[in-house]
Amino acid sequence: MEYKNKYGILLVVISMTFMSCLVSNIVNVALPVMSRKLSVPMVSIEWVVASYIISICSTILVFGRLGDVIGKMKVFKFGMVVFTIASFTCGISTSFTELIIFRIIQGIGASAYMANNQGIITQVFPRNERGKALGILASSVALGTLIGSPAGGFITYYLSWNYIFFVNVPIGVIAFIAALKVLPHSKTQNKEINSELDVKGSTFIFLSMVLLFGSLIQGQKVGYNNPIIITIFIVSILFVVVFIVLENKIEKPLIQMKIFKNNVFSLSLFCAFISFVCLNASIIIIPFYLQDAMKLNSSITGLIMMIQPLVMAVISPFSGNLSDKIGSKLLSFLGLLLMSISFIFLSFLNQYSSITKIIIYIVVLGLGQSLFQPSNNSLIMSTVPKNELGIAGSVNSLVRNLGQIIGIILSTSLLYSFMSIKIGYRITDYVTGRDDIFVYGMKYVYIVLTIVCAFGALLTAFRMHNKKSIQTNQSPADIHGKNF
Template sequence: MYALKNFDFDEETIYKNRWIIQFVLIVVPFMGSLDASIVNVVLPSIKKDLGINLSLSSLIVSSYIITVATTIIIFGKLGDLKGKGRVFLYGIIVFIFGSFLCSISPNITILIISRVIQGIGASIVMANNQGLTAIVFPPNERGRALGLSGSAVALGSILGPALGGFIMTYLSWHFIFLINIPIGLISFIVGYKTLPARNSTSDVKLDKYGAFVFFISIFILFSSLLVSQDMGFSNLYVILGFFIGFVFLFFFIRLEKKLKEPMLNLNLFKIKSLSFNLVCAFIYYFISSSINLIIPFYLSDTFNYSQSQISTIILVNPLIMFFIAPVSGYLSDKIGPKKVTLAGLFIIICSMILMIRLDENSLKVYILASLCVFGFASGTFNSPNTTLVMSTVKSEYLGITGSINSLIRNLGMASGTSISTSILYHQMSSLAGHKVEDIVSSYFVYGMKSVFVVLLTLSITAFILSNIDKKLDFDKN
């Protein structure tokens, strides 16, 4: 990869190629979204083919999630130190290699190792694509670029189930990973010719001790979150895991405060706009993952809808998001991201109010309308919120800020899934008068409504925080 160390482009060339570069920046997130949605569809087939139990098959998903979460900050910092374009290209290579290994995996051990490698590649890309977008696009075009990225992720979610069904009908599960290879190679070739990959002039070294302690803390915390979905938050091992994870996180913060050149500059969080918008992002992904968990069970256990009916209904959310996200990005560029973000949060509140009214007698048209409103809110909120986050820091911190934003997304999704599950089962158990360990249709709606009350409270909190944040002068960034 010698050539990656020597090529460079001037700003005029970068600006001229900015939309070609954007194609590269959105393809890998698209593949990641497509991959995630396909894997969920074909997981039962992989379980049967490899002769494994449910716990092992769940590791196929969780190993990827944990890998991304534990390494994304590290690769964001490396992008700032070594050049985001170059690190991004290496990420594509690792992702392709991991996908190839997944496609030829003969057993669960090799498949999980391959998923870890694939997760490392995805983490490298995710840690640097937002920072590259902020570099390549001027502020008045950044919203549109990020909006297209949101549409690409939504499109991956839309195509995943259908493509997974097609592959399992005519081929084998191995091909869900093989399709990443040609797409990844095209992205690498185009990116190699267009991405800015400047040599770093900094002598700063990566804080290896900080990186190690951070890795351990996030690994334990995310593992505890994922395990809590089955074991509950009251389980002794889960409580112990959270305690140990937070102890390591405490030591990480103490260590970073003492270093002149830390891996994570904690002073970034003193920027009120950055912190507030990260909290809003966390709340959105918490809400989104909770809805994605609750609604399919609601449709299945309350109305006995078939799998195809459920798939069709839940596709409404990403489909609406696919069309709205670019429009939201365009409006963000025209009238400012703060106004569009507030509009998105307000619509989220409206969607939560609609969902609280869901019950055993809800009409299908009302369910679809509720999901449409949330899809509209998602498409409206995402890109301007990311624009606000990425516009609060200096260029040398774009990589680490983008990776923090991605970590917050993963943390919000994992937390939403775990906590909403706990609330659901706690409320069902409370109504039943004994501990409920599986979904009981007669108690489900009561538990679901409790989850939506929490989600409504969180969405109102995010709206208030976003209103408090009035100091970001976007036009000057």
């Protein structure tokens, strides 16, 4: 089927992708300001980020499947409406509790369109134009990430934290009006259109994600030895087990579990998870270090936070081309190795470090991620057959979001633990006048991240020598042509 307004459709899709990346990075930079204005400690303010990501992780597989059942366009438009309205309500929130509730709703909206954006592009664009369209989508991700950090810094410095959510509203309204005109009605020829959604699987994956991450985050406040926290954690793991058992038994599951039998796919996915955990663990700490320990304002912090995605935007296309020539496995190994080195450098920072050093270390981190991400994604998508590409893309997206939330939990849990050791009693917030306490905790967080990332590098080295691994020295055109 030929779509006359395919580039109009693409513009609508990338506008929402741009917004989701924009709001994520704006919020990260604004966290210290929001912590002060809403009078909540660091251990609580992370829920502004965590609630959004948990909401996405809990529902993204459901919305992906729902897109196959009732139509991707319908689910996508639903997500647009929910995300835009929730952005407005986040902005007018007057309390921390209100903000968290509306962030959860905002995450549901984001999940609905994130689960279907690549599917819409695949459906609308013919094979010979699909790679180009997906490339434009990737550019919108980089653009949102680049603009988000400095925008968040300037908005919180010159206006108020509320306005970081208001910026989404006009974009969302314009995009939805355009969507009503250009997005076609969902008419799928899929024979599964009348099949039932996997309600049991959807319920168990939703509950498992909410309980798992809720217990991990709340455990930072009350302690992980708390009986209630332990009980909730065990229940969440049981729900995961039940979900896996159900998915293996039913005919049309949310996710085909057999895809994980592919060793190269599973190993590449695990390495991706490690990289996202380490990257987001670092990102959540840096704004507090720059604003509270280094005494920089939110505007300058935003500019510094912009460096890492800028490096990725510039280097990633070149590393992608290079991986076609020398192999993806080598570049993914070098990328994780560089990330490990950057974490070692960052562990030596203190409240007296020069901004030049900070920038250099962040550049090294961005360079490592730029080498790793494109090549590892190529490995993930090139190791699965044509009929499993949709599953692979959904799982890859889920792993990215899981890495974000685990990174947040890991970094803050370690930070508070080491800070408590240093000061001699349990703390869950920045200690005013004791910058050395925060720097001490941050140092050991980066040491742990170095070890975790180095472990990932060792796994990629093992993958390089695995003779069973498939050859991935193919051009992107070849990969798309075979898989689609």
